[in-house]
Amino acid sequence: MKKIKLILFSLGCLLLLSGTVHAASISVSANTKSVIVGNSVTISVTVNGTGASSGKVGAWEYCISYDSKYLKLTNSTADANTCVKTGAYKLTGAKETFTFKALKSGTSKVTVKSYALYDYASEDQMKGISVGSVSIKAMTQAELEATYSTNAKLKSLSVDKYDLNPKFSKSVFKYDVEVPNDVEKVTVSAQKDDSTATMSGTGEVSLSEGLNKVEILVTSQKGNSLTYTVNITRKELNPIKVTVDGKEYTMIRKEEDLPSDKYPSFEETTINYGEEQDIPALHSDITDFTLVGLKDENGDIIMFIYDDGVKEKYIEVKSDSVTLNPLELPESSDFELYEKTQSNFNGLEVESYKLNDEAKTVIIYGRDVETGKSNYYFYDLADKTIIPYNDDISKYFKEKLEMYKYVIYGGLGFILFLILILFIRKPKIVEKTVIVREPAPVQPEIKEIPVPEVKEEPVEEPKVEEEVKPKKGKRGRPSKKKVEGIPGEVPEIPINEDK
Numbered sequence: 001m002k003k004i005k006l007i008l009f010s011l012g013c014l015l016l017l018s019g020t021v022h023a024a025s026i027s028v029s030a031n032t033k034s035v036i037v038g039n040s041v042t043i044s045v046t047v048n049g050t051g052a053s054s055g056k057v058g059a060w061e062y063c064i065s066y067d068s069k070y071l072k073l074t075n076s077t078a079d080a081n082t083c084v085k086t087g088a089y090k091l092t093g094a095k096e097t098f099t100f101k102a103l104k105s106g107t108s109k110v111t112v113k114s115y116a117l118y119d120y121a122s123e124d125q126m127k128g129i130s131v132g133s134v135s136i137k138a139m140t141q142a143e144l145e146a147t148y149s150t151n152a153k154l155k156s157l158s159v160d161k162y163d164l165n166p167k168f169s170k171s172v173f174k175y176d177v178e179v180p181n182d183v184e185k186v187t188v189s190a191q192k193d194d195s196t197a198t199m200s201g202t203g204e205v206s207l208s209e210g211l212n213k214v215e216i217l218v219t220s221q222k223g224n225s226l227t228y229t230v231n232i233t234r235k236e237l238n239p240i241k242v243t244v245d246g247k248e249y250t251m252i253r254k255e256e257d258l259p260s261d262k263y264p265s266f267e268e269t270t271i272n273y274g275e276e277q278d279i280p281a282l283h284s285d286i287t288d289f290t291l292v293g294l295k296d297e298n299g300d301i302i303m304f305i306y307d308d309g310v311k312e313k314y315i316e317v318k319s320d321s322v323t324l325n326p327l328e329l330p331e332s333s334d335f336e337l338y339e340k341t342q343s344n345f346n347g348l349e350v351e352s353y354k355l356n357d358e359a360k361t362v363i364i365y366g367r368d369v370e371t372g373k374s375n376y377y378f379y380d381l382a383d384k385t386i387i388p389y390n391d392d393i394s395k396y397f398k399e400k401l402e403m404y405k406y407v408i409y410g411g412l413g414f415i416l417f418l419i420l421i422l423f424i425r426k427p428k429i430v431e432k433t434v435i436v437r438e439p440a441p442v443q444p445e446i447k448e449i450p451v452p453e454v455k456e457e458p459v460e461e462p463k464v465e466e467e468v469k470p471k472k473g474k475r476g477r478p479s480k481k482k483v484e485g486i487p488g489e490v491p492e493i494p495i496n497e498d499k
Contacts, residue, residue: 024057029132033137036102036141037140040074044095050089054120057126061115064082070107108136115131151193154168156190200216207232213299313348317366329352
């Protein structure tokens, strides 16, 4: 029995010693395990189990190892860059940091090598030390974005305790909810299907009577987005329907539902509508306009001018310097070079003068809602800025245009004058011999054959010479005598020998 107890005691001591030894270790961690190529990552190496007692680490030394093809050391708290040579308890601390720059895509490991830990009391090298390592994955920005999630759906959607119609499904994006008339606020709650996505549009929503549209926008990590729409209808008691330009609206009957904060130059008031019903409205003493709110089929509230009935939409065009109520554009000879057109102001069409289709500035006519004065204004379609119309600017450009017009007319007249002169005047045609020297073509030699000149001569009658007695020849025959006559003709004349 005693032997068994002794054995158990010895095993317990060994376990305690083993636990003491394994309490000393070297751990390796990183501030991030993935890094973009060109960026930096910081590695921390910590000696654990240090202390000023036996069995504790009192001194240490180690080096770190990494793949230089993927990482480049740029900074280190260790004196020898990658090696800690003189680490000691209470002197240098037990933690060192190493900063690396990622060189190219790939995974590399940072680990500890050539390490030694020494006991604080005995100064002996400690055995059974465990060391850690960390893997770092480097990738390009394009490779990183390729890993981004495209999930932009909701996992759940609810409006307090009220039922959605239809029931929620992540692939259905439009819902209807109906609440009692006395419910003025609801809370819209939703949960993303992907934790990396972002979401907006949830939370507490104030309800006006009638339709209230709530949109929840979900954007994925990749950047694509989806919109979930919840149409919340707050029941309205005895709604007042109004038709303007063939479109049906519901009149706003509660003061808190009017967007009064958007019209600071107006004051809240009430009007009597129909059967002695008090309707909230806005009134301006400057412009003498009274506005009422009408809600359309999409739940949007639009302000209309009221004057013994609903008349027309009230429009305001705002800039940093002035707020205008555009009016009908009057005819003016100052703008004969312009064309009348329609310009878009925040979704509303307003009459304007425009120089041409490429012009970025138009001229509108409107009333300053703060002063009540009406005037022409320049409106920059790109910057959305408004400045008062200046006659001097208009006159300057008009004078320039007139000047250019006269210059153009004068130039055209001069050209016509020249053309008339050219038609009236006959130009003298001067013949000029132009000698063009060109290399003579090589031709075969032609020999000239002389042709005898033929002259006509009068024909003379042949002359007859006197008869001459010819001498007898040796043989006693008469001889032949040539008679002069026509060249080439030699007649034979017989000689009468009897004479």
